[in-house]
Amino acid sequence: MPKSVLDAHRLIGPVPFDDLPRDPGREMDRLGIHHACVTHTLSLYSDVHAGNEALLGLRDPRLVPVPVLLPEAFAPAQDWDVPMVRLCPARHRYELTGPTALRRLADLGAVAAIELDETSPAELVTLTRRLPELRVLLLSPGYRRLRAIGELMAEIPNLWLEIGTVNTQRGVEWLAAHYGAERLVFGTGAPVMDDCGPRFLLDHLELPEADIDLIASGGSLLGQGVLR
Amino acid sequence: MILDAHGHLGSWPDFLIPDPSAAGMVSLMDRLGIDAIGISHLLAVGPDAEEGNRLAFAAAGRHPGRIGVWQVYNPHQRNRLTGSGVWGVKIHPDVHECRLDDRRYDPVWELGLPVLAHGQTGSPWSDPAQFVTVAGRHPHVPLLLGHAGLWPNGFARAAELAGPYPNLFLEICGSKMTGRWIARLAELIGADRVIYGSDACFLDLRVGFGRVALAPLTDADRTLVQGANLARLLPPDQPAGPARSPEP
Numbered sequence: 001m002p003k004s005v006l007d008a009h010r011l012i013g014p015v016p017f018d019d020l021p022r023d024p025g026r027e028m029d030r031l032g033i034h035h036a037c038v039t040h041t042l043s044l045y046s047d048v049h050a051g052n053e054a055l056l057g058l059r060d061p062r063l064v065p066v067p068v069l070l071p072e073a074f075a076p077a078q079d080w081d082v083p084m085v086r087l088c089p090a091r092h093r094y095e096l097t098g099p100t101a102l103r104r105l106a107d108l109g110a111v112a113a114i115e116l117d118e119t120s121p122a123e124l125v126t127l128t129r130r131l132p133e134l135r136v137l138l139l140s141p142g143y144r145r146l147r148a149i150g151e152l153m154a155e156i157p158n159l160w161l162e163i164g165t166v167n168t169q170r171g172v173e174w175l176a177a178h179y180g181a182e183r184l185v186f187g188t189g190a191p192v193m194d195d196c197g198p199r200f201l202l203d204h205l206e207l208p209e210a211d212i213d214l215i216a217s218g219g220s221l222l223g224q225g226v227l228r
Numbered sequence: 229m230i231l232d233a234h235g236h237l238g239s240w241p242d243f244l245i246p247d248p249s250a251a252g253m254v255s256l257m258d259r260l261g262i263d264a265i266g267i268s269h270l271l272a273v274g275p276d277a278e279e280g281n282r283l284a285f286a287a288a289g290r291h292p293g294r295i296g297v298w299q300v301y302n303p304h305q306r307n308r309l310t311g312s313g314v315w316g317v318k319i320h321p322d323v324h325e326c327r328l329d330d331r332r333y334d335p336v337w338e339l340g341l342p343v344l345a346h347g348q349t350g351s352p353w354s355d356p357a358q359f360v361t362v363a364g365r366h367p368h369v370p371l372l373l374g375h376a377g378l379w380p381n382g383f384a385r386a387a388e389l390a391g392p393y394p395n396l397f398l399e400i401c402g403s404k405m406t407g408r409w410i411a412r413l414a415e416l417i418g419a420d421r422v423i424y425g426s427d428a429c430f431l432d433l434r435v436g437f438g439r440v441a442l443a444p445l446t447d448a449d450r451t452l453v454q455g456a457n458l459a460r461l462l463p464p465d466q467p468a469g470p471a472r473s474p475e476p
Contacts, residue, residue, distance in 0.1 A: 017381065020408070031442060143403065143431065144243040167403055169253075169429035174246035196407030200438020204259065 002216030009187030013041035043068035162187035181211035231455035234425025238270035272300035303332035316342030321353035349382025387416035401427035407443035419449035
């Protein structure tokens with residue numbers, strides 16, 4: 001059992017297509033998840049700014065706010081003091097590698113969390129070549145694109161992987177063997193995605209205990225108290 | 229007894245499966261306490277049912293009592309089926325591009341063994357409504373609606389459609405399934421109609437098993453889902469079947 005579990009990918013708030021728990025606290029308690037990086041659902045399914053405002057007003061010490069960055073050239077830059085921001089270039093219809101997004105990301109200096117379905121491997125390569133200091137956490141990479149993921153992990157040293165959807169037989173161990181356990185980060189995408197299976201997997205990975213502890217606490221990206 | 233209703237061995241073309249082996253499967257089963265898994269070989273689901281089934285039987289022979297066989301029937305290849313020594317028949321209407329309710333699958337139903345079929349909400353080949361048609365035609369054939377329809381927006385409908393057909397069961401593996409939805413399905417249709425499967429090695433055995441292990445179910449319902457329901461359905465000549473698995 002890992003000593004401390006951080007879910008690097010979780011939502012808070014209502015969704016339009018299901019009746020899901022709005023507050024993650026109860027399920028986190030039940031599953032032994034001590035901290036979570038959370039994004040507000042309003043930022044995904046309604047108004048980005050309203051969601052960020054609600055998120056940044058949270059005062060739960062277990063929840064680390066991950067606001068959604070909306071790089072609008074006509075709006076002032078955000079001056080958040082946060083360790084990680086989330087970007088949804090497909091959902092919010094902007095260019096991830098456009099000049100405004102690049103400028104805002106460089107100015108913030110935060111980790112950029114992006115779902116694979118919101119971008120493409122080629123775009124991620126371009127982004128990280130333009131901003132070589134940028135640290136990227138790839139959310140929900142899935143299990144069907146391990147070949148492309150492997151190429152990205154080899155090509156981009158500042159890329160980390162959220163493992164909640166790495167769901168093919170011994171896929172997490174395969175990634176750890178090829179690219180290092182320290183680049184893997186526990187996360188779930190709950191409550192839209194499942195948290196029970198990934199949480200169970202974390203306890204049953206066939207990796208050294210120190211590696212499991214590191215993955216559970218956010219890998220070398222977010223571990224060792226970086227977020228707290 | 230913990231039984232996994234939905235397993236595979238072998239590779240699949242459009243993505244990498246790091247460990248497609250029977251030995252790897254059984255070592256994970258040992259670790260998790262899973263008594264047996266029913267598998268179809270992915271070669272049989274894909275282009276060669278006869279050879280893939282042969283590989284499945286060979287794996288079962290190497291791991292007696294731990295690996296059961298869902299023999300694949302391909303309606304285009306019209307491969308041989310056996311009436312004994314198997315958990316039942318696996319069909320995949322979407323891969324075969326043949327509707328579940330197509331008469332070309334009649335040899336499957338005529339065997340009278342349990343049938344595990346891929347189910348996918350909205351699919352022209354395997355929408356849950358077609359399971360209702362087939363379950364009504366063959367009320368004595370236990371039919372597992374694979375993935376409970378696969379997509380979350382169809383889970384409740386699958387439960388509603390299956391409800392009136394006591395020979396129709398919701399099998400719950402899939403990358404979009406959640407522990408929350410498993411508990412909901414047990415509430416909607418009854419825990420005695422929900423059956424655990426993992427889709428390993430296509431998916432990771434630990435994720436599928438863990439989803440049920442940590443789902444917000446009562447212990448009694450979890451026991452039903454994890455194996456007691458399936459044990460009632462399997463042929464008596466199977467080690468995991470009712471002859472070895474008294475009612476809990």
